[in-house]
Amino acid sequence: MPPEIRIPVRDLGNLLEFHDACRVVAGLMILRNQARYSPRSDQHSLWNWLLAQTDKPQQQMGLSVRECLPRYQDEEGRAFVPRLPPTADDALRRLVKAIHRAGRLDDCLDQCFQDLSEAKAKSGDYFTRNDVVRLMVAAVDPQEGQRVLDPVCGSAGLLIGADRHVSGRTGRPSNLELTGQDVHASALHVARMNLDARNLDARLLPPMDSLARPAESSYDIVLANPPFNASWRAEPRTDDPRWSDEAAPPQDNANLAWILHIVHALAPRGRAAILMAEGAATGARHVEQRVRGRLVQDDVVECVVALPPGLFAHSRAPCCLWLLNTDKGPRDEWGSSDRRGKVLFINARKAYEQAPRRKRRLSPKGVEQVLRTLGEWREVDGQYRDEAGQCRSVTAEEIADQRYDLQPPKYTGELGIGDAPEQRQIDELAAELRDRFQESRVLEADLLRILDEL
Known part of the structure; x- marks a missing residue:
């Protein structure tokens, strides 16, 4: 501009x-x-x-x-x-x-x-950056007539990005079915005004915590940028269809709860792009490993992209883009290559350029490289090749051997920020200690319940 x-x-x-x-x-x-x-x-x-x-x-x-x-x-x-x-x-x-x-x-x-x-x-107030929106939307490539959800929609920027993506390709207004949710009424006011300013229609649900209950419908595309590492205290429910007792998300951090919530909201051939704090891919606690294990075993993780640190004004910490797909088999309209049982890891930590006021943003060249790699991996004739330090296609068995760590540099051969062996060992020890604290809290609650029953 x-x-x-x-x-x-x-x-x-x-x-x-x-x-x-x-x-x-x-x-x-x-x-x-x-x-x-x-x-x-x-x-x-x-x-x-x-x-x-x-x-x-x-x-x-x-x-x-x-x-x-x-x-x-x-x-x-x-x-x-x-x-x-x-x-x-x-x-x-x-x-x-x-x-x-x-x-x-x-x-x-x-x-x-x-x-x-x-x-x-x-x-703590911010909307998803435009450069990140473009990458997320292009990575899932919404098609005309599809149902699109953002369960934490903020200003509706991701929904607007999906509409732009389709209308830019077809040259006419899109007919996407757009749905947005948010816990804040004030954010939904902004979303409605942002949509109206562009003459776009979308269904905005009443203010609510999206994690409080499963989505009422299924969606072809889900786009989401949930709050990073937010605290979350869910009421335990054994009948919640989003997770089982064996793979329930930790209650002190909502990252994995968001991913499981979105997986459940996807249609049989649905796709999702979720911006996540890096800890969601690397957390060493047993409960975190179990959840990631379920996601890999259920074969819904298509790709994890390590993004550059410093993209957001509120944090210098690196983050990852998770791409989910409930059908990774070959199909004419979406990738002819059979990628079942495999996950693509892309290291795009250097895919940035300097912006005004000493900020960083994704570089157009870096975004193009991520999308090209993803497209080549999805197509039989795309001539995809693993590239050291950049990208690698990994089997579910190898990921299991790595305790379901989904951090891209671990597989592409380049250690990232905070990934030195000593730091990893500290993280694992700290995670084990947190597990012991959690077990002690559960034991304490059981003992108090027994005492009350005496």
Whole structure:
């Protein structure tokens, strides 16, 4: 995007709560879109009136913007408009003027959300980066008419990315069935406004913790960027179809719970792309090994990609992209190679370039290399070859020999950050100690129950 049409949102982000700032930006984009493309003269008048207020130094821009923003109702039917303090007036003036001058509003809105995410990421508020969205969507390659779910949808960026992927390939609006979930009502407000700003339709479910119960439908594509290493305290349920007693996820970390939840939501030939903290692939506790063992034995793990550290403003830690597939056999419409019983590991830790403000982002060349490797591995005539330090196709038996460790550099022949033998030994000892603590807590609970029954 040319620098002259960058939208100044960081000051606004410093003055408002994260989701409120996103609501304001998306609402103004919707209003500008309506003025630009709607034949109704009142839409032009409303935007022009708001634009005129920016030249009145004594005018409280917060009140003017609140008057014009589209009204969105909460779950109780109340119209919600963010409160805009007088301290935000100057930032709002600059924002309205910049949006008026902007060209492609879709690109501008993407940039605004990314800038706000970078500004607020350290407080835990952020949306999936656009470069990562493009990789995730292209890796699962949604097709027309498919059902797409994001169970932790945030701003709906991954759903919008899926729509762009299909419409870009076909040259016409996609007919994907898009569904989004999120635990935060404020995030769902932003998602709805983000979709409306692009004239896209999606079913957004009421606010809820997606992990609380299994998905009610099955989906052809699932795209997700769950919170990394979030705490999770699930009520034990022996009848939960997402996991068995032998492969239930740990309750102190939700990473593997998210993966099992998504596996259960996939249709018989469904595919998923999940962004995960590296610990989900490497955790050495027995409970973590059991869950990964089930995933490998059930043959749903298609590929794990090690991504560069420093992609996200809130963390320098590396992460992995998990690609799941419930049918890795040969089929005409999706890969002619039979990859059952195998997992592809790709080490893309160096696939980055420097971005402004000393940030990193995935390089186009690096993304292209990951997708090319994946495509060649899926096709019989793709001429796939293992490449030391880059990629390797591994059998389920070898993965079992490695205690179901799914960290790509372990198989591609290049140790990654924190993977030195001494560190691995420390991690394994720490994991064993955590297992002992967990066993002691279970024993304590059993003893207390017996005492209560006496």
